[in-house]
Amino acid sequence: MHALLLFLTLLFANTAQAQEWHYTVRPGDNLWDVSTRYLSAVDYWPKLQALNGVTNPEHLPPGTKLRIPVAWLKRLPAKALVLAVQGQVQALIASTNKRVAVDPGLFLHQGDILGTGPDSNVTLKFADGSRVLLQADSELRLAILNARGQTPFVETRSRLEKGRADSEVTPRTTGAGNRYEIWTPAAHSAVRGTRYRISMDPATATSRLEVLEGRVELQGGR
Structure with missing residues (x-):
């Protein structure tokens, strides 16, 4: 039997407007510079020109708003900052495959695994x-x-292997380019809210979800 996945997803309406970012042209900008700074490939500039009806890609009037699809934007690594620690907490660092003690101020990266001990x-x-x-x-x-x-x-996706995680999610005001998810091996759930709790019990292969604000659509796997 395939493992069931639990997704805690915070997304907004999938509309054309929600999928775009509006960039305000600055003095001296041209389509090549904008594409180099923000897009995943500079070769997107002809598409950007066509989408925005730009007549002269070398000279953009300052203050002009450029529509840029979120899917065209660069993906850059983000970090998670440890704010507070109580008790024994360790992290398995993906880049070194070594375990380290976790203290406030430590930055964690994609692939790192965080573990807490009893009363921690x-x-x-x-x-x-x-x-x-x-x-x-x-x-x-x-x-x-x-x-x-x-x-x-920003895109943040985590997997809860066991235990409990309480999330307080920044309200999404910038559209569908933002995503916050936590999933477990137990079920599938889509959440629209800003505060919720999720737990995973490996012994019984069950998850529990409690939404404190917003709505939840829960669907069991097959």
Whole structure:
């Protein structure tokens, strides 16, 4: 039987407007410079020109708004900051495959695995300001941490292997480019809210979800 996945997803409406970022042209900008700074490939500039009806790509009037699809933006590594630690907390660092003691001020990266001992907990702050409190006897893998170029769009995805995690998610005001997810091996759930708790019990292969604010759509796997 395939493992069931539990996704805690905070997304907004999938509209054309929500999928775009609006860039305000600065003095001296041209389409090549904008593409180099923000887009995943400079070759996107002809598409950017066509999308915005730009007649002269070498000279853009300052103050002009350029529509840029979120999917075209660069993906850059983001970090998670350890805000507070109580008790014994360790992290398995993906880049070195070594375990380290976790202290406030430590930055964690994509692929790192965080583990708490008995009577211990740790609070993380992600790039968009969202926070997660990992409770005692828990394990959380930071699966995806990235930002879309120099924009407000951030993608945060974690996997809770066991224990409990309490999330306080920054409200999404910038559209569908933002994503915050926590999943477990137990079920599938989509959440629209800013505060929720999720727990995973490996012994019984069950997850529990409690939404403190917002709505939840829960669907069991097959």
